[in-house]
Amino acid sequence: MDTWHFVHVSDIQPGSKRSFRYNPRYDENWQTARRQIMQLQPELMVIGGDITRDGSIHDFEFEEMKASLDSMSIPYHAIPGNMDTGNKHTDKQGPKPERDDIGLNVTSEQLRRYSRFFGEFPWSFVHRNVRFSGFYAALAGSGLPEEEQMWQWLDDLKHLPRARHHVMTNHYALFIDDPDEPNFDITKQESYQAWYFGINQPYRQRIFETYKAAHVEIVFSGHIHCQRPEQIVDGMRFYKSPATAMAQFADRWEDGDPKLGFYHCRVTDDHIEVSFVPLKKESTATGGWGKGGHIKPEDRDYSLAQQS
Numbered sequence: 001m002d003t004w005h006f007v008h009v010s011d012i013q014p015g016s017k018r019s020f021r022y023n024p025r026y027d028e029n030w031q032t033a034r035r036q037i038m039q040l041q042p043e044l045m046v047i048g049g050d051i052t053r054d055g056s057i058h059d060f061e062f063e064e065m066k067a068s069l070d071s072m073s074i075p076y077h078a079i080p081g082n083m084d085t086g087n088k089h090t091d092k093q094g095p096k097p098e099r100d101d102i103g104l105n106v107t108s109e110q111l112r113r114y115s116r117f118f119g120e121f122p123w124s125f126v127h128r129n130v131r132f133s134g135f136y137a138a139l140a141g142s143g144l145p146e147e148e149q150m151w152q153w154l155d156d157l158k159h160l161p162r163a164r165h166h167v168m169t170n171h172y173a174l175f176i177d178d179p180d181e182p183n184f185d186i187t188k189q190e191s192y193q194a195w196y197f198g199i200n201q202p203y204r205q206r207i208f209e210t211y212k213a214a215h216v217e218i219v220f221s222g223h224i225h226c227q228r229p230e231q232i233v234d235g236m237r238f239y240k241s242p243a244t245a246m247a248q249f250a251d252r253w254e255d256g257d258p259k260l261g262f263y264h265c266r267v268t269d270d271h272i273e274v275s276f277v278p279l280k281k282e283s284t285a286t287g288g289w290g291k292g293g294h295i296k297p298e299d300r301d302y303s304l305a306q307q308s
Contacts, residue, residue, distance in 0.1 A: 021290020
């Protein structure tokens with residue numbers, strides 16, 4: 001039986017010393033993951049978004065990460081994450097005064113900037129009888145021209161030639177706990193994170209039905225930075241992916257695993273085996289500067305970056 005393998009990595013976010021914030025742990029963790037992936041020598045690398053820490057603001061972060069990925073000499077396909085292009089749209093402010101949720105909405109300009117470095121998306125291609133597809137579901141409900149293009153792409157996906165397997169990669173999780181869950185309220189502290197990480201109805205159901213019609217077998221999502229055991233829904237296998245940068249949301253589930261790493265996937269004619277590969281060492285580096293989270297423009301201090 002002919003077998004081959006690929007990797008799925010997400011939420012890399014190494015940051016840059018040239019930025020208003022920098023944490024050396026995130027960069028060291030990416031370098032560890034990068035070495036481990038190169039040692040595995042996969043045929044393909046699929047990247048589930050948040051390639052950068054602040055690519056939505058800085059072109060130089062795209063430039064630095066593209067150089068890092070290109071030098072691995074592994075063919076890769078990437079979708080954007082919210083740190084690359086902006087968050088899913090809202091017309092309401094959340095409970096966190098330190099962030100401007102409406103101002104963080106994804107924009108067409110940010111999407112175009114991402115594409116200049118990492119190519120057009122959505123994408124769908126077949127490699128060794130496996131169809132790989134990826135798109136930025138956070139566009140749902142945005143009203144941007146790119147949203148209409150996304151829905152047309154999803155409709156077209158149903159009619160593409162069928163491969164033996166179909167692997168979908170998203171950044172935002174299609175659902176947090178279960179596909180039938182209600183929409184979470186951005187304005188409430190206790191539900192803000194769940195709102196932030198997932199896709200709202202009615203868009204969730206429309207995407208879910210498309211997956212079924214397109215014979216999607218595996219769905220990877222990032223953004224949450226906490227993996228969970230495989231969830232099987234209507235025959236589809238859903239994986240919430242680990243990050244390489246840092247963990248978060250680990251207290252949401254009893255079976256949530258905040259360890260950093262990536263997925264290694266072994267493909268046979270009949271099955272795709274998905275295995276978690278932890279980082280051999282999680283960085284404990286200190287230093288760096290700047291706040292975490294989504295920093296308002298008036299709170300961005302570049303003075304330490306200029307001294308580095």
